[in-house]
Amino acid sequence: MKNKYKALIVVVFLLPLLVYDVIKYFTLPDIPADTIGKVEIVIPKGASLQAVADTLAKKGLIKNAPVFVFWARGLGIETRIPSGRFKIPMGLTYPQLANYLTRVKPEFRSVTLIEGWPTEKILAELSSALNLNRKILDSLTRDTTLLKEYGIPAKNVTGYLLPDTYVFAEGVSEEQVIRFLIEQTLKIFEADSVKQKMREMGFNRHQVVTLASIVEGEAMIDEERPIIASVYLNRLKRGMRLQADPTIQFIITDGPRRLTYKDLKIDSPYNTYRYAGLPPGPINNPGKKSILATVFAAKTKYLYFVARGDGSHVFTVTAREHLKAKQKLNKIRKKIYGF
Incomplete structure (x- = not known):
């Protein structure tokens, strides 16, 4: 036992x-x-x-x-x-x-995309930071099947590659990244408050993104984004041309640079100095702040604004006020910069 x-x-x-x-x-x-x-x-x-x-x-x-x-x-x-x-x-x-x-956890890579970047610059950064094939990325941005799937009424995805800092797993594919960025943009429009406001504005998603891209091109101070958006919306309501400098920068091939009067005469549907209404599509890839600032624009009577030179703007209601502000700022600019 x-x-x-x-x-x-x-x-x-x-x-x-x-x-x-x-x-x-x-x-x-x-x-x-x-x-x-x-x-x-x-x-x-x-x-x-x-x-x-x-x-x-x-x-x-x-x-x-x-x-x-x-x-x-x-x-x-x-x-x-x-x-x-x-x-x-x-x-x-x-x-x-x-x-x-x-x-095992896959290794990750981060990439930072800046608000207002053109699609070409975003693709270059994605290719470099994530080790992706640039030619495949280029092809995807013009893929008609992809554009149709996401309801983008344009020839490319410009405006829908939402800038931000992202972290992707190593080995992620080009298509996964492009789809992800588009979907991040579209998520902004899923909120009921955004849908309601767009109905009140009479704007569709593409029109919002288009105007937001112009706001992005102008704004340097977050607090001014809704005000800048209000100026453009007020001008659209009155049938005025937007006369937005960022649309000219989009047209010229040697920008960004100081614009000339000759530039303002370029015949292009994107030239908002020559043609009324919104341009055919976005001119860059706006950030979430500019998109929301466009949807929830400030309620103002402003029709004009001019840059101070420090990132901020002077907003005015009448053409006379605008001219006065412009002349004053030109004097200051000439005194400081000599032109």
């Missing part, structure tokens, strides 16, 4: 250790000290288990791709392997590696 009790005690003592060892072998990615080196791999979105296994084999993380596929399916993690860029430790067993891939 004593021997039986001793045997039972030994079993009770050893069983947890045995279970732990089994679990450790199959799941825990503890690595021996001499196999700490890590290998970088990229798993594309939608990659099949076989494709993942082939990548692991090419990187030297496993010797037999079919064996890895066997373990991954046996452990039920076939659909749980994330996409992205990862650094994987060397020396893992097949089951350890399979489980490691379901828990």
Whole structure:
């Protein structure tokens, strides 16, 4: 009997250790000290288990791709392997590696897009910061299927790539990024308060984004955005031409620069000095503040404004007041800058 009790005690003592060892072998990615080196791999979105296994084999993380596929399916993690860029430790067993891939966090890259940037500059920054293919990005911005899907009535996505600072997982695709930025813009218009205000304005989404891009081109001080928007809305209501300098900067090919009277005569539907109403579409990619400032514009009687030169503006109601303010500021500018 004593021997039986001793045997039972030994079993009770050893069983947890045995279970732990089994679990450790199959799941825990503890690595021996001499196999700490890590290998970088990229798993594309939608990659099949076989494709993942082939990548692991090419990187030297496993010797037999079919064996890895066997373990991954046996452990039920076939659909749980994330996409992205990862650094994987060397020396893992097949089951350890399979489980490691379901828990490892992909590496990330951040990108900052500035309000008012033209689409070309945004694409250049995305390509550089996220290591994306510029040609594919260019193609996506003009993809008619994509534009139709998101209800963008234009030939490209200008105006709908919402500027901000974003963090993307390594390995994100060009299409994922473009779609994400468009969707961030469209989310602004989902709020009931925004929808209601747009109905009151008689504006559709594209018109709001178009005017917001002009506001973005003018505003440097957040508090002035709703006031600048009010000026343009007041002019539209009166049938006045917007006479917005940012639309001319959009037309010229050697800008941004100081505009001339010759520039104001350029024949283009985007020239708001020659043609009344809104231009055909956005002239840049406005930020959320300018979009909301356009929707919730201040209630003013202002029809004019002129830049002070420090980022702020002088707003006026009549042409006479505007001319007076302009002459005063021109004198100050000439005194300081000599022109």
